[in-house]
Amino acid sequence: MADKKYTPMQFGHLKGLKGISDAVLEVHFKLYEGYVNRTNKLTETLAGLAAKGEAAGTNPAYAEMTRRLGFEYNGMVLHEYYFGNLKPGGSGGTAPANLKKAMEESFGSFETWLADFRAIATMPGIGWAVTFQDPRTGWLSNHWITLHETNNIAGYMPIIVLDAWEHAFVPDYKANERAKYVDAYFSNIDYDAAEARLKK
Numbered sequence: 001m002a003d004k005k006y007t008p009m010q011f012g013h014l015k016g017l018k019g020i021s022d023a024v025l026e027v028h029f030k031l032y033e034g035y036v037n038r039t040n041k042l043t044e045t046l047a048g049l050a051a052k053g054e055a056a057g058t059n060p061a062y063a064e065m066t067r068r069l070g071f072e073y074n075g076m077v078l079h080e081y082y083f084g085n086l087k088p089g090g091s092g093g094t095a096p097a098n099l100k101k102a103m104e105e106s107f108g109s110f111e112t113w114l115a116d117f118r119a120i121a122t123m124p125g126i127g128w129a130v131t132f133q134d135p136r137t138g139w140l141s142n143h144w145i146t147l148h149e150t151n152n153i154a155g156y157m158p159i160i161v162l163d164a165w166e167h168a169f170v171p172d173y174k175a176n177e178r179a180k181y182v183d184a185y186f187s188n189i190d191y192d193a194a195e196a197r198l199k200k
């Protein structure tokens with residue numbers, strides 16, 4: 001049986017982003033590592049309960065830890081997509097050909113996709129703005145995820161991921177200045193990395 005233990009990915013190359021300070025990134029990396037560690041801990045603890053024959057929906061400890069898995073797993077994975085679609089200096093103001101074509105097919109234009117994504121990214125509350133691709137049709141759609149786990153679309157591929165929790169931009173910006181952070185995000189976005197996630 002595999003030892004299902006995740007190792008935190010390293011994103012030190014992101015130092016020097018425009019408008020997102022190294023200090024905010026450092027804290028963010030620590031928060032991300034916390035999700036990885038708790039995913040591992042929960043997995044190990046639940047496996048231990050199962051091995052002892054204590055896996056039961058009527059066991060409150062088993063049931064509540066199982067409910068928490070979606071929060072911790074998605075907290076880990078969404079951060080990897082988020083850090084993975086940033087790079088210092090970004091990749092330019094518009095998407096490369098294949099990604100742009102997918103945006104045009106689903107939204108009419110790159111600009112309409114961008115306006116829609118920005119609107120979602122500045123919605124009140126803590127969560128994530130995500131452009132997903134439907135693996136069956138290839139269509140793109142933009143979604144708001146509350147916390148890390150509510151509104152994820154089963155089986156869809158995250159293509160562009162923005163962390164809209166306040167820890168992603170405070171104290172670089174005030175809590176009511178998320179739009180400024182979203183501007184900074186787009187000056188660092190790596191559209192090539194996003195395009196590489198597309199199913200051809």
Ligand SMILES: [Fe+2]
Binds near residue numbers: 031079163165168
């Ligand atoms: Fe985060």
